[in-house]
Amino acid sequence: MTTTGFPKLIARYLTVGTATVEVAETGPRDDNGFGRDTVSTCTGCRTVETDRWNTTSYSFSGEPIHRSVTEAATNAEARSRQWAQRHAESCRAMPLD
Template sequence: MSIASPAQAWPEEVIARYLTVAGATVDITAPVASGRYQRAVAACTGCTTTRDYEWATYRWGQDSRTWVEFRDATTARLDAEKDARGWAQEHAEHCRALPMPPAPAPVPVPAPVPDPGEDCRCVWRGGICVETCPGHTTDAWMSRLLARLNGRAGR
């Protein structure tokens, strides 16, 4: 498990980060978006709970056919971020979910060395024929080899 430390760089879009009691983080992002609705997102890396805090700077006009600006975008954004920070702080104080550990690296499986038969004089390295003997250049030989490698009888 990796626990976030203050020295670790935050992802670029994160504007605030809270450490939970179990070592996970609650990150707040406010993606830059165009349009009438925007949002701040608080997401826990332990229990994966998220909360969206949308803000709008426009609303339907009285005629219900047009959009009218009703508040300053900066004020609306700061209000949404404040609400997201409040939830993140409260959640971080109580969340005991551990952050998910990184996936282990896959263990490489060595290639099997095929057994082409007693009469083979090929040079094999790591399961690959690097020097073919003269009798193994025909399609018939290759068919026999593939049949043998696949567990079928053949010769």
């Protein structure tokens, strides 16, 4: 499996300070998901938020809950997009470049 084309930009949000928050995936969704993340990066304040593709979590009783890589990536993307939107609405840092 090759990872050509990654990180893959999946969204970009404009901040109030005219910077951007970019959301990218670090690997393909058809892989085993190990070590794959969705990463949000602000080009103004340089904040980075990483959301791991968790294919296994645990219930309150301790039973494992298994998810496909696609489902884990979709969940991480939704959380990352929410974070990026909230950050873009409040970040006033301007890009230095």
